[in-house]
Amino acid sequence: MLKIQxxxxxxxxxxxxxxxxxxxxxxxxxxxxxxxxxxxAFLTRQDAPxxxxxxxxxxxxxxxxxxxxxxxxxxxxxxxxLDHHVPGNRFCGLALFRNSFGQPAAYLYMGQRWDAFLxxxxxxxxxxxxxxxxxxxKYQNKIPFNDYGIAPVIIPSLGYSFNRHDxxxxxxxxxxxxxxxxxxxx
Numbered sequence: 715m716l717k718i719q720x721x722x723x724x725x726x727x728x729x730x731x732x733x734x735x736x737x738x739x740x741x742x743x744x745x746x747x748x749x750x751x752x753x754x755a756f757l758t759r760q761d762a763p764x765x766x767x768x769x770x771x772x773x774x775x776x777x778x779x780x781x782x783x784x785x786x787x788x789x790x791x792x793x794x795x796l797d798h799h800v801p802g803n804r805f806c807g808l809a810l811f812r813n814s815f816g817q818p819a820a821y822l823y824m825g826q827r828w829d830a831f832l833x834x835x836x837x838x839x840x841x842x843x844x845x846x847x848x849x850x851x852k853y854q855n856k857i858p859f860n861d862y863g864i865a866p867v868i869i870p871s872l873g874y875s876f877n878r879h880d881x882x883x884x885x886x887x888x889x890x891x892x893x894x895x896x897x898x899x900x
Contacts (some may be wrong), residue, residue, distance in 0.1 A: 720794025721727055732810025740852070752806060757824055769899045772797040772805070774883070776895035781814065789816040793893065803827045807842070814890065815856070821867070840871045840883070856890075873897065 739823035772795075779791035810820040823844025831837040843866070849856050850863040857865045873883035879900065885893040 717780045727803070742824050750798075751800065752808070753804075753824065757794070757801040757802075757804050757806060759804065762802035764801050765799040770799050772799070772807075772897050772899050774809070774897045776811075776893050779814065779887070779891055779893045781891040782889065787812075788814050791893065793895065795821075795895075799827075800833075803829065805842075806842075813848055817839050817848050817850065817853065819846065821846045821869075823867075823869075838873045838875065838881075839870065840873065842871075843868045844869045 729869065730808075743820035764816055774793070774795040774797070776791070776793040781788055789812065791812060793809055793813055795807055795811075797805040797807035799805045805827055806824040809823070811819050811821070813819040823842040825840055825842030828839045831839040845864055846857065846867045847864050849860055849865070854860050854863065857867070859865050867888075869885050869887065871885040873881050873885045875881045879898055881897040883895045883897055883900075885895065887893055
C-alpha cells in the first residue's frame, strides 16, 4: 500500500514542478558551477563525445520507497541526489536521504547509463556503485558489509524519459525494496 506523508510528498512534487518550469536562462547564470567536474578523471572515456551542454547534471528527488516487507520501525524515505555526467555515458554523484529508520544518510557513487534500453528510445538503464553511510547503531546490520556505518553498494535502476529533461526511475534496493524517483537534467 502506498504510504506517502502528505506534506513531504507535496513539497518534493512542488519543488520538482518549479525546477521543471524554470527557464533555461535562470540555470545558465550559474554556468561556472554547471561546468565544474567533480568526477574522478579515470571515469571519463577519452574517446567518447561529451554530454550535451544542457544534460550535464541530473537532479533526482524521491518521496517514496516501497519496502518488500513491512516493519513497524520503517519511516518514510526522502532522497535528493545530484549526478554529473562525463563522456561515455558515465556519471558520479551524491545522494542525501533519510533512511528507512529515520537516520540521515548519504550515498557517494559513480555509474554507467545505457540509453534506448531494449531498443526503446525513451527507456534507459543505470547502474551505480559506491559507498553508503548512515546505517548506525541497532540498524548497522540492515546493510551487508556495514563497518563503522559505511558499506559498499550497487544500485541498478530502470528509467523512462518523458521528454529531453524529465524522467522517472525505479531503483532496486537489493532485498530492501524499490525507490521511486523523478529526475531532471540540466
